Amino acid sequence: MAKLTKTQQKKFRPVLLEILRQLDVKLGRLEEAVLLADVEKSGDDGEDAGGEGYSRDFQLGLLENEGEILKSTRLALERIDKGTYGTCLACKELIPERRLEVVPYAEYCVACQELAEKGDLEFD
Numbered sequence: 001m002a003k004l005t006k007t008q009q010k011k012f013r014p015v016l017l018e019i020l021r022q023l024d025v026k027l028g029r030l031e032e033a034v035l036l037a038d039v040e041k042s043g044d045d046g047e048d049a050g051g052e053g054y055s056r057d058f059q060l061g062l063l064e065n066e067g068e069i070l071k072s073t074r075l076a077l078e079r080i081d082k083g084t085y086g087t088c089l090a091c092k093e094l095i096p097e098r099r100l101e102v103v104p105y106a107e108y109c110v111a112c113q114e115l116a117e118k119g120d121l122e123f124d
């Protein structure tokens with residue numbers, strides 16, 4: 001299994017922690033917005049009901065996406081602790097560092113990511 005050096009892996013820890021921090025803030029705001037939308041919807045006059053429904057779904061979708069990134073980021077930090085960060089979970093090859101710089105929580109190399117998105121990824 002190809003691995004990044006400890007030093008290379010540790011370089012990404014502060015990057016991942018910063019993503020976690022920003023996501024926590026963002027998710028907090030989104031959750032608040034969804035809760036507020038609920039309160040407003042239960043109000044009396046019922047105007048703009050359609051519009052609010054759309055924006056609530058939209059916000060819930062965002063919450064889901066951000067939740068996924070949050071999960072991936074936490075897993076990436078665990079992989080730094082285990083010393084396996086930067087290795088593709090599927091083919092065990094190195095994820096190129098320039099990919100990690102763009103997507104620090106990446107779990108797969110580009111080729112395996114494409115397979116995963118098509119649902120074609122097979123684990124041994």
Ligand SMILES: [Zn+2]
Pocket residue numbers: 088089090091092093108109110111112113
């Ligand atoms: Zn791969």
